Amino acid sequence: MWNVRKAAVIGAGVMGSAIAAHLANAGIPCLLLDLEGLAAKGLERLKDTRPSPLYDPSFQVRIKAGDLDRDLAELSECDWVIEAVSEKLDVKHSVWKRIDSVWKPGMIVSSNTSGLSINEIASVCGEECRRHAMVTHFFNPPRYMKLLEIVPCRDTVPEAVSSVARFCRDRLGKGVVIAKDTPNFIANRIGTYSILATLRAMEKHGLTVDEVDAVTGPLLGRPKSATFRTLDLVGLDTFLHVCRNVRESVTDPLEAEAFAAPAIIEELVSRGWLGEKSGCGFYRKNKEEKSKDRIQVLDLSTMDYRPRQRISSPALEAAKMASGISGKAQALLEAADRDRLAGFARDVLEATLCYSAEKLGEIADTVMEIDQAMRWGFNWEEGPFETWDALGVSATAVKLEERGIAVPVPVAAMLAKESETFYVRKAGSLFHYSQGHYKFVEERPEEISLRSLRDRGRTIFAADGARLIDVGDDVACLEFHSPHNAIGPGVLSAIRQASEEVDRNWRGLVLANEGRNFCVGANLMLLLMEAENGEWEEIDLIIREFQQSMKSLRVMPRPVVAAPHRMTLGGGVEACLPADRVLFSAETYFGLVETGVGLIPAGGGCMTAAVMAQERAEAAGIDDVTSPITQLFETIALAKISDSGYHAKRLGYWRAGDAAVIREESRIAEAKTAVLELDRRGYAVPDANRLVKVGGREAATVLKLAVSSMRRSGYITDHDVRIAGKLAVALTGGDLPAGAEVPEDYLLELEREAFLSLCAEPLTQARMRQMLATGKPLRN
Structure with missing residues (x-):
């Protein structure tokens, strides 16, 4: 089974450097070659590129810059060599001749061309090199764009194509389509x-x-x-x-x-x-x-x-x-x-x-490859053949004829066979049209599609804004489906119902969904309406329900694994933190952002941060939680959001056992595996009445002094100071001696009181209105 222990990218321009960066993201040592000095400049450019091509800046050490002339022999140590030089055939020929001179058995050689013929590019190489040659067209920027087009040449052996496709899909997290050697591919x-x-x-x-x-x-x-x-x-x-x-x-x-x-x-x-x-x-x-x-x-x-x-x-x-x-x-x-x-x-x-x-x-060859290419490469919500189906293939063909437009031959041929759609679902399985017949879309065991499971009747219960789905092996998945996956009363009720159901009948719970984002937070519109109407008892009830719902996840006597992806903000983070383990998608933008709307986390976020600070102090063998709580205070007070799942670790949100998953389609299956692993080890029922060691008044004073310094420097406003002061109290336990141990409910009460008092502030309500109207924070 082909594996990449070391790779090389030739061409340190914007694209070549970014490809090397994404190989480094996947843990692959990479040699970046160009003319003298250019590779080093390409590496240096990575540090300033925004958005960053790297999941974490530390990953850059996996890339070694080199000189194509001086270090050519090092290519023989590589399992995969990617040419990413300029789109000129003569330049590519020059590079491929050099690669051919050091080619070794098993080495894959590919071009990152966006449209040149691989048959022409590889024509200057020997037969064995051509048998392992292909296009691997990464879309720009490689970290963020899912599509990878693979184009074999006439001599490429099928095993090489399938090996590269599997590796790019599983290790690099790419959406791979196989294209033909035609101009500009798919x-x-x-x-x-x-x-x-x-x-x-x-x-x-x-x-x-x-x-x-x-x-x-x-x-x-x-x-x-x-x-x-x-x-x-x-x-x-x-x-x-x-x-x-x-x-x-x-x-x-x-x-x-x-x-x-x-x-x-x-x-x-x-x-x-x-x-x-x-x-x-x-x-x-x-x-x-x-x-x-x-x-x-x-x-x-x-x-x-x-x-x-x-x-x-x-x-x-x-x-x-x-x-x-x-x-x-x-x-x-x-x-x-x-x-x-x-x-x-x-x-x-x-x-x-x-x-x-x-x-x-x-x-x-297939409609699926074209549809996937357009969804992954151009970010279309539906590919062209999915659109044909949505509009009605037969009805659309009739309208074309009425307007004097010829119906395309493949469409007419399909309709002549009395087939009405390019995609067909039968008993929960998907088939797609290919060369005159329907082809079964094979599901991979390391992937779980919640949509497919719903189609097969695997829904355990459906509620307002969420549903519980049987994902196999006695594991259930709670899927949010409210607008923007925001957390409102319906979702909170579903969380409590799911906790009870899983406790009785299942081995564990996964928190995951397939929405555009995991969860953008609590329902801010509902909260603002209640605040403007002065419905303080109603807000208090909402926050209590939020806290109790999150606690039901934490104390459930079954393992819980959260698998967030993309935007996971505010209440979405608070839904993940009670889990025993968090498996971040590599592209997870994770953060408690409540201060941006004039509030503090009140769904257990502050309490959990205090627990995390205690755990880190114990792991470091120290009694004082001031240092770890200071990092979390800064992260929360400044509403910092991770720019990747890995970055969440540097912000202080990771705990022992947490991890990141590059392949998005594997995220839910990996979470299920983690649940089963925790269950097999013998899951210890969480302590529902645990005590938390807090920093007390000494730690609160340290945090407030830092806030005062920022105010004097003009970095923050008076209202920011007010918010940060309440956050400091909620994180440290307030007016208590350092090291005091308090019940969770004590800290939950502090964060709830702070939240309610801030809701009543006109400046906070202005921030909430601004966020709802523009999606941007207001500094007032």
Whole structure:
């Protein structure tokens, strides 16, 4: 079984350095080679790159910079060599000849090209090297973009392809698709065509940049960057290069014409307006503007920048109100004959769906590979064939014919066989259309899909905002499904119900879900409404229920493992902290952020922080908890959020046994395994009445002195001082002697009282309103 004990990346540019960084993220020693001095500069650049290519800065020690001429022989020590030099065939040939000269049996050699032919690249190598050659196209930035396209050449042995695919999936956490050696492979081929179709439809309907981006973002299941912000991020010169690569490589003159360079983009490139990297493109920041909206948009009729405009129409408003991507698309299509923005949307959708179907079999064998490529590489919520199914394949084909548009051959062939959808679910199993028949989507034992389990009837109970699911081996998973997975009364009730159910009938509990984020915190809107109405008893009841729900997780006589992912904030963190173990997704942004809205954690977060400080003092063999509580105080008071699961450790949130999981799809299965491991060891029932050793008045004084110093320096406001003072009391136990032992409920009472008093503050309510309105904190 192929393994990578050491890897090498040749080319220390932005992409090569970032690939090396992600190999280091996965624990793989990596040699980064370039011309003399360039690799060292590439490594140095990693430190300043934002967002960081590394999960943790310490991982950079796994990368060794070298000189391609001097250190070429070291490649023979590597199991995987990745070429990431410039997209020029002659430059790649020069590098591949050198690799071939030191190639050893078992070594995989791959190119990170975004669209050049691997057959042409590897043509300068010997047969054995070609048998282990392929494209591994990482999408940029490699740490954050899930897609990895693998493209074998004619001579590549299947075992090499499957080995690399398995390794990239399991160790690097990638979403792997196998593409064919065609221009720009899958994602860039479809994505570039879709953007070009958008520009053609824009000209046809006479739309502005604002109008196009208002339609081609979330309303069509695309990212908020929509069309023109995406182009600016990619780089307009880069986009022209991608267009040219397809145009010069395809044999169909009509397809070549479809990839002709848009005149407006050529004009902007000639002016040096390349997008984000040059400071302006279709958008720019007005540095003179001091208001919140500094972004200006290009007016194509004058070629001057102007303020952005709010775009609206009856069709757009109807689409915004519709449920789901298919509902939004249907709303736009229904209005296409009477609303020019909806008509534009129809043209873009139809062109993209038809082109994707026409390329089936040419750029990839299956609809799933194309859909996955677009979801993972371009962040579409649905791939083109998933969209065909959502809109109705037969109904869409009829509408195309009515409008004089030819139905793509693969679609017509499928319908002729009386097959109505590209995807079929039977008895909870998924099948997808491939070359005239349906292919079973094999489920991997190390992956658990909650959606698939729900389809199979494995729901134990469903409540308002959460459900409990049987994930096998007598383990249950509590899945939040409230809006944004926020914690409200329904979720709290489900937590208590799940604790009772698992205690009686199951070996343990996993806390996890498959939402966009694990949990963005408590229901802030509900809390603000109660505060503005002066419903203090109601708020007190809510906080008590929150604390008791979290305590029910902590004291449950069964193991609990939390598996958070992406945004895990405030109450979401407090739901994880009672668990026996936390398995962070590598991309977990974890933090108690209540001070950002003028509050402190009150769902057990402060109490748990005090417990963690005590445990760390005991582990260090000291009696004084001041040092560990100071770190946690700073983390919570400044509302720090980890920028990875690993970073949560440096913020003080990890405990013994916690870990991070790179492969997102394995997260829930890993958590289940951890539950079973804890159960097999003989799970000790938690002490429901444990005592906590606190820092007392001495530690509180230290914390408050630090706050006073920050206020004198102008770093914080008077209201920040008030919040931090209450946080210091809640974390240290307040006016008690150092080392005093108190029951948990004593600390819970302190945090609840502080929370209630802060809720009554007008400045806190202003912060809450600002966060709800803009998503950004208010400093007042």
